[in-house]
Every structure is written in C-alpha cells, then in structure tokens.
Amino acid sequence: ARNPSAPPVMTMNGHFASTGENQDFEHGVQIIDQDKNFNGNLPQYLQAERITKAGFNYHLISVFGSQSTGKSTLLNYLFGTAFGVMSESERRQTTKGIWMSKNKKEHFNERQERSMAENILVMDVEGTDGRERGEDQDFERKSALFALATSEVLIVNIWEHQVGLYQGANMGLLKTVFEVDLQLFLKNAKNVTKSLLFFVIRDHLGTTPLTNLKQTLMQDLERIWSSLSKPQGLEKSKIGDYFDFTFVALPHKILQPQKFEEEVAKLGTRFREGYVDPKRAGLVEDPNDPVLLPQYHRRIPADGFPHYAEGIWEQIDSNKDLDLPTQQELLAQFRCDEISKEVLVPFDGVVAPLEERQNNAISAGKPTVLPDLGKTIGNARQTALKSFEEEASRYHKGVFKRKQTELENKIDGRLKTLFQGQLSAAHKSGIHDFSDAVAAAVKAGQKKGGNYDFYKIVQTEKSKAIKRFESEAQASLVTGTPWSDFGSQLNLYRKELDEVSGRLRKEEMRRLATRSERWVRSRLGESVGLEFNKLGSGRGGSGAPAEGEKPAEKDLWDRIWALFTDTVSHAESRFTERARSFDASPDEVEVGLWRLRRKSWAALRDKIDEEMMEGNLLLKLRENFEDKFRYDEEGVPRIWRPTDDIEGLYTKARESTLELIPLLSRFKLSGTSAPPPLDAWIGTPPESVTPADEEDLHPIGGVDEDEGRSLDEEMTVLSDGKRQDLATRFKKTADGVYVEAKRSAIGGVTQ
Ligand code: GDP
Ligand code: MG
Known part of the structure; x- marks a missing residue:
C-alpha cells in the first residue's frame, strides 16, 4: 500500500519513488530534495537503521566538494554506502540535494575491537559546479550552514591538482563555509562547537609530499579567513578558533586501484571514537588519530534528530537567523x-x-x-x-x-x-x-x-x-x-467507628429497655392478675380471715404497689448491670431507668384497666358475692331451707361486696389512705433526657406537671358514673342469685 500524501522522492535514476510504507532505502534517504524541501521520511529511515534509540551514540559526517570530484565514490568505499555516482560513460551530475546513509562497514581489529564507531550517519551533499555559479550559490550556502549546524566532521574532497589554485571552485566553497560558520558563531556564541575539516586529497601522485600540500592548503585557508569581512566583535578571531584540521591523501583510484582501496580501508578506521586534548593545536596530526572526538558531537539525541534537522532547515531555507539554543529548546x-x-x-x-x-x-x-x-x-x-x-x-x-x-x-x-x-x-x-x-x-x-x-x-x-x-x-x-x-484518614475512620459504636450502643440500650419493659409487663400481668383473682373469693381465697386480720380485698392496692415496685426494682437492677457491661454512660443509664419506671407504670395501668373492664369486674363481684352468700363460715355450700334467713344473708353479702366498688375505684394505700407516691417514685426527668427519649412516653397525671391532671386523677381507676353503673348491674346480678336461692329453698320443701 502506498501513501499517496507522501512527497515523491527522486531516485538515483531520476524516477520518482514512493515514500510509502515499503520504502526503498537502498541508496539511503534524501533529506533535502533538489527543490530544497525537507523529506519527512527521515524518522522512518533512522527507525529502519535502528538508530532512533541510540541516544547520543551516533555520529554525523558530511562531505563537501565540487561536482564530480569522486565524493560519492569515496563515501561508498569508506562506509559501504550506495550513494549514486556518475557512471564513467555519461558525465552528468548525480547527487541532488542532500542524502543520508548509515555506515554499512564494520571494521574490527585483531583483538575483535571495533575500529569504526557505531551508528555513523553520512550526508552526501550535492556538489557545486564551479562553472555555473549564481543560482547554485543559494543552495551551497544553505547546505553548508545545515552541515555545519549538524555535523561533527566535514570531509572536504579536493583533487591534488587543485591544491594551490586559490581561485578554484573549492576555495569559493570554503569561503562560503567560513562565512556561514562565522554567522552561526555570531548568533550562538556559546552553543556552537568546533567542527573538524577533514581534507581528503584525491589522486595524490606522491611527487609532492602530503606535508607540503598541507602547508599550501593551510596558507590558502588562512588567506581566505583574513579576507573575510568579519562581523563586529569577531574581527580578531582566528580560523583555529572555529575549526580543527586534518589532511589525508589518497592514491589515484583508476591508476592504482589496489592501493586506493588499501588506503581507503585505513582511512575508515579513523572514524572511531577517541580522545584528543581539545587544547592541542588545531590539528589532528597523527595519521592514526581518531576523528570522532566528543568535543565535535552536537548532542542532539538520535530520536530528536529528524525534528531538529527539519527545524534547522526551515530556518535556513527561509533565510532566518539560525538560533540554535532556541531550536534546541523547541526540540x-x-x-x-x-x-x-x-x-x-x-x-x-x-x-x-x-x-x-x-x-x-x-x-x-x-x-x-x-x-x-x-x-x-x-x-x-x-x-x-x-x-x-x-x-x-x-x-x-x-x-x-x-x-x-x-x-x-x-x-x-x-x-x-x-x-x-x-x-x-x-x-x-x-x-x-x-x-x-x-x-x-x-x-x-x-x-x-x-x-x-x-x-x-x-x-x-x-x-x-x-x-x-x-x-x-x-x-x-x-x-x-x-x-x-493515610494517617489523617485513619483518624477520621476511628472517629466514625466510635460514632457508629455510640449509635449501636444506643440501639442496644433500646433493645435492653424493650426487653426490660416486656419482662415487667409480663410479670405484672401474672402477679397483678392473681391479686385481682383473689377478689373472686369473698373470704380472701383461703377461708375466712383470721380474727383481727383484714380481708384480702382491704389491702389489695398495697400488695399491688409492693408487687409493682419490687418487680420494677428487680428489672432496674438487671437493666443497670447490663447497660454498664457495654459501657453505657451513667447519664444513659439514668435516662434508661427513668424511662423504664414510666413505661412500667403504664404497663401496670394497662393491666389494671384490663382487670377493670366491666365484664371482668362484674364477674369478680359476682364471684365475691356468691362466695359470701352461698358458702357458710366453714366454706361449706349452703342448702337453702325455707326457714333460713336468706334475705338477711343476702343483704349482708351484697353490702359486703358493694363495699369493694369504692375500694377498687381508687388506687390508694391503706395505711395513708392516699395514692402511692408515684411522682416521687418515678422521680424528676434526668438532665440528659432528650426530646427523642420522651417521644414515645405517655403523660402521667401528677408526675408531668403540664399534663393538667393530678395524681388523684391518675389514680382514679373507676369514674363515679362507672361506679354507679357497676353497682346497679351488680345488684341485678345479686338479685338474680337471691331469687334463685329463694326458689331452691321452696323447691326443696315441695320435694
Ligand atoms: P561526485 O559528484 O563528487 O559525487 O563524484 P562521483 O563519485 O559521482 O564520481 C565522479 C566521477 O569520478 C566518476 O566517473 C568516478 O568514476 C570518478 N572517480 C571517482 N573516484 C575517483 C578517483 O579517485 N580518481 C579519479 N580519477 N576518478 C574518480
Ligand atoms: Mg555525488
């Protein structure tokens, strides 16, 4: 699949190649095309060559020189690259723009140590044609600036016979290089590192020794340097402040092919990392010295290089001042x-x-x-x-x-x-x-x-x-x-646990209170019920009262009060014990007991009211009356005879039972003839009582002042109306019993 939006790239043969996924990086990658466009494929190329992740462990080398001086050929021999070269038959310019390729050669010495650095990237820069200047000069300047801003080593390729030809195309190119370098330094005084100008003299015949060629070249270079109009502040600068130099010569490739290849192989080993004191006079002198010195490295991480290079090219191409620190920050x-x-x-x-x-x-x-x-x-x-x-x-x-x-x-x-x-x-x-x-x-x-x-x-x-x-x-x-x-959250958590515990304890208190109330209610139900049942026996249940002893009904209320207070006091102590066991506060206990007493009183009142229901009471009065009327003092049932004083016995028994009604109608103690001290017994509400605690409580007359009912009223069990009604009904019942007795007495005689 091809990517139709990718820009076309001219191949070596002048054909356009796709820049889609299945790219052909056979000849490296064209970074800048002949129309000065930057190629967006550089990241893919670095990825394909596994350089992206190399960090600083890569090197950048560029080559300069006039057209057709064997630059691409040299690079291909040195680095195993496949840059396009001019065929010997058609003499046509081949390299267009700037190409880049990774070094494909790996040199190892006899100890199997690398004699060439890893990840060397080589840029083949389109040469200038000395004959057609003008239009080309623009690209020449731009590519020189680009190479200087990015490369550690600039290989300057030159024929031996051009050495000393000061007016030659090479010198024009070098002048350009110096000019743009000065421009770069001016803008980026502290950020531009020195570059190494690595002169490779081609077709060296050997008649003139390299030392002499070197001297001639250096003189020319100094001359060019001094002829430059230097920007303000840099007037006194020397060429050695900006460049280091090294020179090598190569034999004629066609005439001495074997020697050429040997020398190129030797030259390759100089592209290794090494250390040479930066203070040593501007020359890398020893023919075996490494040239990839740390001081030349541009320190742009490999993964950022494409973006950096593109930014720099944009600045250069739009003729803006190249501000490297800004570029580096942007990058x-x-x-x-x-x-x-x-x-x-x-x-x-x-x-x-x-x-x-x-x-x-x-x-x-x-x-x-x-x-x-x-x-x-x-x-x-x-x-x-x-x-x-x-x-x-x-x-x-x-x-x-x-x-x-x-x-x-x-x-x-x-x-x-x-x-x-x-x-x-x-x-x-x-x-x-x-x-x-x-x-x-x-x-x-x-x-x-x-x-x-x-x-x-x-x-x-x-x-x-x-x-x-x-x-x-x-x-x-x-x-x-x-x-x-989580310190503060733990504290919050503990606090809430305590709050919830408090709530749960309150619930437990409620449960305890409910249990206590229920217990009181059921105990009273039984014991108070029994007391009322005793009313059914006119002789206090177990025969006639002994001499001087009151009949059972006389102290009914005393016994109920005593039963009641005993039961509640028992419940209270159990309540207190239980509540204390789970750390209820004294206040909580106090409120609980107060509530318990009130609820217990309500329970007693309910029980009494139940006993006082008309039917129940009437039944008891009848039983009481019948017991008195139909049994003799010994508890033996009477057999009525016409001679018996039925009427007298009837009246006595009836009056005696009728006396119960006023007694029952009020809850009062026999000793004082006054109501029991309910108010004192319940006590005043504890201070810590809350409205919620009082919500489900029934008002009690004589205890709750704002209730508007007195204690006497609270203790009134039967109203006057009810009393009279009850007496009337009872009398009717008694009359019935009397008539029956009378009949049975007469009937007995008839029989
Ligand atoms: P470039 O334009 O500088 O890249 O030059 P090329 O590498 O394309 O080579 C231009 C021509 O010079 C080709 O025909 C090469 O065969 C030839 N050439 C390459 N190296 C040498 C050399 O060392 N000596 C001579 N005499 N010719 C060479
Ligand atoms: Mg070329």
Missing part, C-alpha cells in the same frame, strides 16, 4: 511532549481500567477496594517516570525538568484521586461491615438466649475493622510519594 519541548505521551500509553493501560472500576463502583454506590492498588499503580508510575527520564533527560535540561514536573503532576494527580477514592472505599465499606458484623453477632447472641456481651462484640469488631482498614490502606500506598499517606 526539547516537542520531544519531551512526545515522550510524555509515549510513556503515558502503558501507564494508561494500567491506570485507566482501575479508574473506570472505581468510578463505576462510586456511581453504583458500592464502594470497592481494589486489591494491591499501591503496588500496581506504583509500578506504573515508576515505569513511566523512569522511561521519561531515560529518554527526555538527553534534551535541554531546563525544558526537561519542567516537562518532568508536568508529567509527575499529571501522573500524581490521577494516582492521588485513585488513592483517595480507595481510602474512601475502604472507609465506607469498613464502617458498613462493622455495623453489619455487630448486628450479626447481636442476633446470634439473641438466638443463643440473649446472654451476649455487647461491649466485647463492639470491641472485637472495631479492632478487626481498624486492622482491615490499615492493611487495605497500606496496600494502597504508592512508594516514593509524599501524598500517599
């Missing part, structure tokens, strides 16, 4: 952003699903604690930051630091949200589980008979809840970050 910004994006891809792969899970859990209202969160996101964080540092720290320090902080903030912002969400989930689910666990334990205790230790349950569940929170929070910590700390 740093661009690359740091790109690297940020790259490292965030795997980071997102880990973190985004976690964020999604957390958000879903939150919106579903089901707090979820993500397992091993700290380790997972900590690793993702570290990997991202480490890769960023690895890749981006090679760029402009200031920009790198700024972008590093930006990335850290971005990453930490997201992780912090995750971490806090995690703590809040641990908090919420912890509180929830805690209440559930307490409730479950209470339920289990109730099933086993209710004898559970509420205090212990709460303490056990609380410490479990804290341990779990701590371990979940611990597993969420992100190492190396000051923000992943």
Whole structure:
C-alpha cells in the first residue's frame, strides 16, 4: 500500500519513488530534495537503521566538494554506502540535494575491537559546479550552514591538482563555509562547537609530499579567513578558533586501484571514537588519530534528530537567523511532549481500567477496594517516570525538568484521586461491615438466649475493622510519594467507628429497655392478675380471715404497689448491670431507668384497666358475692331451707361486696389512705433526657406537671358514673342469685 500524501522522492535514476510504507532505502534517504524541501521520511529511515534509540551514540559526517570530484565514490568505499555516482560513460551530475546513509562497514581489529564507531550517519551533499555559479550559490550556502549546524566532521574532497589554485571552485566553497560558520558563531556564541575539516586529497601522485600540500592548503585557508569581512566583535578571531584540521591523501583510484582501496580501508578506521586534548593545536596530526572526538558531537539525541534537522532547515531555507539554543529548546519541548505521551500509553493501560472500576463502583454506590492498588499503580508510575527520564533527560535540561514536573503532576494527580477514592472505599465499606458484623453477632447472641456481651462484640469488631482498614490502606500506598499517606484518614475512620459504636450502643440500650419493659409487663400481668383473682373469693381465697386480720380485698392496692415496685426494682437492677457491661454512660443509664419506671407504670395501668373492664369486674363481684352468700363460715355450700334467713344473708353479702366498688375505684394505700407516691417514685426527668427519649412516653397525671391532671386523677381507676353503673348491674346480678336461692329453698320443701 502506498501513501499517496507522501512527497515523491527522486531516485538515483531520476524516477520518482514512493515514500510509502515499503520504502526503498537502498541508496539511503534524501533529506533535502533538489527543490530544497525537507523529506519527512527521515524518522522512518533512522527507525529502519535502528538508530532512533541510540541516544547520543551516533555520529554525523558530511562531505563537501565540487561536482564530480569522486565524493560519492569515496563515501561508498569508506562506509559501504550506495550513494549514486556518475557512471564513467555519461558525465552528468548525480547527487541532488542532500542524502543520508548509515555506515554499512564494520571494521574490527585483531583483538575483535571495533575500529569504526557505531551508528555513523553520512550526508552526501550535492556538489557545486564551479562553472555555473549564481543560482547554485543559494543552495551551497544553505547546505553548508545545515552541515555545519549538524555535523561533527566535514570531509572536504579536493583533487591534488587543485591544491594551490586559490581561485578554484573549492576555495569559493570554503569561503562560503567560513562565512556561514562565522554567522552561526555570531548568533550562538556559546552553543556552537568546533567542527573538524577533514581534507581528503584525491589522486595524490606522491611527487609532492602530503606535508607540503598541507602547508599550501593551510596558507590558502588562512588567506581566505583574513579576507573575510568579519562581523563586529569577531574581527580578531582566528580560523583555529572555529575549526580543527586534518589532511589525508589518497592514491589515484583508476591508476592504482589496489592501493586506493588499501588506503581507503585505513582511512575508515579513523572514524572511531577517541580522545584528543581539545587544547592541542588545531590539528589532528597523527595519521592514526581518531576523528570522532566528543568535543565535535552536537548532542542532539538520535530520536530528536529528524525534528531538529527539519527545524534547522526551515530556518535556513527561509533565510532566518539560525538560533540554535532556541531550536534546541523547541526540540526539547516537542520531544519531551512526545515522550510524555509515549510513556503515558502503558501507564494508561494500567491506570485507566482501575479508574473506570472505581468510578463505576462510586456511581453504583458500592464502594470497592481494589486489591494491591499501591503496588500496581506504583509500578506504573515508576515505569513511566523512569522511561521519561531515560529518554527526555538527553534534551535541554531546563525544558526537561519542567516537562518532568508536568508529567509527575499529571501522573500524581490521577494516582492521588485513585488513592483517595480507595481510602474512601475502604472507609465506607469498613464502617458498613462493622455495623453489619455487630448486628450479626447481636442476633446470634439473641438466638443463643440473649446472654451476649455487647461491649466485647463492639470491641472485637472495631479492632478487626481498624486492622482491615490499615492493611487495605497500606496496600494502597504508592512508594516514593509524599501524598500517599493515610494517617489523617485513619483518624477520621476511628472517629466514625466510635460514632457508629455510640449509635449501636444506643440501639442496644433500646433493645435492653424493650426487653426490660416486656419482662415487667409480663410479670405484672401474672402477679397483678392473681391479686385481682383473689377478689373472686369473698373470704380472701383461703377461708375466712383470721380474727383481727383484714380481708384480702382491704389491702389489695398495697400488695399491688409492693408487687409493682419490687418487680420494677428487680428489672432496674438487671437493666443497670447490663447497660454498664457495654459501657453505657451513667447519664444513659439514668435516662434508661427513668424511662423504664414510666413505661412500667403504664404497663401496670394497662393491666389494671384490663382487670377493670366491666365484664371482668362484674364477674369478680359476682364471684365475691356468691362466695359470701352461698358458702357458710366453714366454706361449706349452703342448702337453702325455707326457714333460713336468706334475705338477711343476702343483704349482708351484697353490702359486703358493694363495699369493694369504692375500694377498687381508687388506687390508694391503706395505711395513708392516699395514692402511692408515684411522682416521687418515678422521680424528676434526668438532665440528659432528650426530646427523642420522651417521644414515645405517655403523660402521667401528677408526675408531668403540664399534663393538667393530678395524681388523684391518675389514680382514679373507676369514674363515679362507672361506679354507679357497676353497682346497679351488680345488684341485678345479686338479685338474680337471691331469687334463685329463694326458689331452691321452696323447691326443696315441695320435694
Ligand atoms: P561526485 O559528484 O563528487 O559525487 O563524484 P562521483 O563519485 O559521482 O564520481 C565522479 C566521477 O569520478 C566518476 O566517473 C568516478 O568514476 C570518478 N572517480 C571517482 N573516484 C575517483 C578517483 O579517485 N580518481 C579519479 N580519477 N576518478 C574518480
Ligand atoms: Mg555525488
């Protein structure tokens, strides 16, 4: 598949080749075409040649020289490249624009050590034709500037017979090189490193020794330098301030092909890394010295080179002043952003699903604690930051630091949200589980008979809840970050556990109160019921009262009051004991007891009212009356005879039973003939009582002042109307019994 939008690139044969995916990098890559356009394929080329990831471990070399001086041929021999060369038969210019290729040669010495540096990139620059200047000069200047701004070594290719021809095309080119270099230095005084001008003298016959050629060339170069009109401030500068020089000569390729190849191979080994004191006089002198010295390296990381080169070319081509520091900062910004994006891809792969899970859990209202969160996101964080540092720290320090902080903030912002969400989930689910666990334990205790230790349950569940929170929070910590700390959240958590415990204890108090009330109610139901049942016996249940002893009904209320206060006091002490066992406060206990007394009184009143229901009471009065009327003093049933004083007995029994009605109608103690001291017994409301505590309480006359009812009224069991009604009905019933007795007496005689 071809990429139709990619610019066409001219091949060696002058055909346009696709720059799509299946690119043909056979001849390297054309960086700048003949129309001075920058080729966007450089990144793909570096990728294909595995240089992108090389960092600073790569080198850039350019070649200069007039057209058809064997530059491309030399590079191909030296570096195994396949730059186009002019065929011997058609003498036509071949190299157009600027081409780049990676060194394909690998030289190793006898100890198997590299004698050529890794990752050498060579730029073959279109030569200038001395005959047609003018239009070409523009490209010549631009390509020289481009090469100077990027290359460590500039190979200057020159025929031996051109040496000393000061007016030759070569010298024009060198003048251009010097001029643009000065221009570059002027703009970037502190940022431009020296370049090495590596002269290769071709077709060296050997008659003139290299030393002489070198001298001649240096003289010419100095002459050119001094002829230049130097910019202000640089008038006194020397050529050696800007360039180092080295010279080699090669034999004639056609006449001495074997020697040519031997010498080229030797020359290749000089393209290795090495150290030569930068203070040594501007020449790399020894014919075996390495030329790839650290001081020449432009320090542009390989992965940023295409962008940098493009930016520089744009500046050059639009005739703008080339400001390298700005270019480097722009490059740093661009690359740091790109690297940020790259490292965030795997980071997102880990973190985004976690964020999604957390958000879903939150919106579903089901707090979820993500397992091993700290380790997972900590690793993702570290990997991202480490890769960023690895890749981006090679760029402009200031920009790198700024972008590093930006990335850290971005990453930490997201992780912090995750971490806090995690703590809040641990908090919420912890509180929830805690209440559930307490409730479950209470339920289990109730099933086993209710004898559970509420205090212990709460303490056990609380410490479990804290341990779990701590371990979940611990597993969420992100190492190396000051923000992943859970101290204050733990405090909040403890506080809420305490609050919830308080609430649960209140509930337990309520349960305890309800149990106590129920107990009182059922006890009273039985015992008070029994007391009322005794009314049914006119002789107090067990025969006639002994001499001087009151009949049972006389002290009915005393016994009920005593029963009542005993029962409640028993319930109170059990309540107190139980409430204290789970740490209820004295206030809470006090309120609980107060409520219990009031509720107990209400229970008693209910029981009394039940007993006082008309039917019940009438039945009891009838029983009471019949007991008196139909049994003799010995408890033996009477058989009526006509002679018996039925009427007298009837009246006595009836009057005696009727006396019960006023007695029953008021709750009062026999000793004082006054109501029991209910108000004192209940006591004043405790200070800590809340409206909620009072909400379900029934008002009690004589106790609650604003109730408007007196204690006497509270103690009135039967109203006057009811009393009279009851008496009337009772009399009717008694009359019935009397008539029946009468009849049976007469009937007995008849029989
Ligand atoms: P470029 O334009 O400088 O790249 O030159 P080329 O490499 O295309 O070569 C131009 C011509 O010079 C070709 O015909 C080569 O065969 C020839 N040539 C290459 N190297 C040498 C050399 O060392 N000596 C001589 N005499 N000719 C050479
Ligand atoms: Mg060429």
